[in-house]
Amino acid sequence: MDCLFCSIASKDIPSQLIYEDELVMAFRDINPQAPVHFLVVPKLHIHSLDQVNEAHDGLIAHIMRLIPSLASEQGIVNGYRVVNNCGSDGGQTVGHIHFHVLGGREMLWPPG
Numbered sequence: 078m079d080c081l082f083c084s085i086a087s088k089d090i091p092s093q094l095i096y097e098d099e100l101v102m103a104f105r106d107i108n109p110q111a112p113v114h115f116l117v118v119p120k121l122h123i124h125s126l127d128q129v130n131e132a133h134d135g136l137i138a139h140i141m142r143l144i145p146s147l148a149s150e151q152g153i154v155n156g157y158r159v160v161n162n163c164g165s166d167g168g169q170t171v172g173h174i175h176f177h178v179l180g181g182r183e184m185l186w187p188p189g
């Protein structure tokens with residue numbers, strides 16, 4: 078297995094875990110871009126948003142419904158940004174789908 082986030086999901090590589098259930102895990106980004114920056118990652122290996130299909134509908138909905146409660150638990154009070162970087166132009170550097178949640182400061186738009 079040669080995937081960083083699969084290795085984190087299997088606990089072969091440690092992370093600062095903030096949440097885990099049978100489908101997903103959430104852990105702090107190692108290079109935070111905001112006072113609060115964590116990643117929500119399915120345990121199932123899916124390369125990117127381009128590989129998501131209808132079999133994943135429940136999983137994606139689960140992730141989206143989880144994010145507000147995790148944001149609140151992490152102390153975010155004035156809103157937050159959810160980011161999925163897809164593919165090289167999208168800025169994806171880890172080939173296992175993940176959703177960034179950033180908060181604790183005002184976000185810029187456009188993101189650049």
Ligand code: AMP
Nearest residue numbers: 092105106107108109162168169170171
């Ligand atoms: P992306 O560029 O959207 O693929 O995001 C990958 C993110 O994973 C980056 O924000 C990295 O800082 C983060 N990252 C890389 N390695 C680790 C790690 N071992 N633990 C936590 N976050 C990581």
Ligand code: ZN
Nearest residue numbers: 080083122173
């Ligand atoms: Zn993986």
